[in-house]
Amino acid sequence: MPSRLTALAFDAHDPLRVAEFWAGILGHDVVADSSGALLPGSDTQVGLRFVPSPTTKVGLNRTHLHLTSTSPADQQATVAHALRLGGNHVDVGQLPEEGHVVLADPEGNELCVIEPGNRFLAGCGFLGEVACTGTRDVGLFWAEALGWPLVWDQDQETAVQSPLGGTKVAWGGPPVPPKQGRNRQRFDLDLVDGDLEAEVDRLVALGATRLGEVEDGAVELADTDGNEFRLG
Numbered sequence: 001m002p003s004r005l006t007a008l009a010f011d012a013h014d015p016l017r018v019a020e021f022w023a024g025i026l027g028h029d030v031v032a033d034s035s036g037a038l039l040p041g042s043d044t045q046v047g048l049r050f051v052p053s054p055t056t057k058v059g060l061n062r063t064h065l066h067l068t069s070t071s072p073a074d075q076q077a078t079v080a081h082a083l084r085l086g087g088n089h090v091d092v093g094q095l096p097e098e099g100h101v102v103l104a105d106p107e108g109n110e111l112c113v114i115e116p117g118n119r120f121l122a123g124c125g126f127l128g129e130v131a132c133t134g135t136r137d138v139g140l141f142w143a144e145a146l147g148w149p150l151v152w153d154q155d156q157e158t159a160v161q162s163p164l165g166g167t168k169v170a171w172g173g174p175p176v177p178p179k180q181g182r183n184r185q186r187f188d189l190d191l192v193d194g195d196l197e198a199e200v201d202r203l204v205a206l207g208a209t210r211l212g213e214v215e216d217g218a219v220e221l222a223d224t225d226g227n228e229f230r231l232g
Helices: 015-026 072-084 136-146 196-206
Strands: 004-012 031-033 036-039 047-052 063-067 101-104 110-113 127-132 150-154 157-161 168-171 185-190 209-213 219-222 228-231
Touching (some): 004 036, 072 110, 136 168, 196 219, 196 228
Parallel strands (some): 004 047
Antiparallel strands (some): 150 157, 157 168, 219 228
């Protein structure tokens, strides 16, 4: 049985500070765990985990989050709330005519507050999308890895979504810049049936690469684009 995507993990200098920012945005409680600070998800919304790391952010992240809006006033209220919590505006090359607002959390992780009426994210909830840099092949890999339907497959862009709905995970297709070093954001997967080695073998057969053991008996792998993820 496929593993379950439980969280998007962020490297952070101050995990609790960044977790509190996102908790304020999403209206969740922060839960301490062995890896740092966790905002638990649900069957329809991916969780967020913040882990201590001395690494410094360089350039744009390969993954960022999209928050949805129900009206122009709602979009502006989300932006204002994020700024009060310690976020800031950032320029990533967005055009003035584009309707979304680009912000960053207190450690510079980009996020977008999407304009109302966005049809792609309709019905996905407030945390509408985990938007990733990646190829079509990696989207196909994750559809198989998670057992989630491929809900978008056009022009080399792909997206998957839980059969129960909720947050989409999408890959933007080419051009995909070369990966430089270790990603500061990674998927955390939990076993469903408890057979770790069998699940590692299944993922490797789909195209993943086993990287080695990590804490708590978990295994770190890389997907078909070389992005690290944790299974445990």
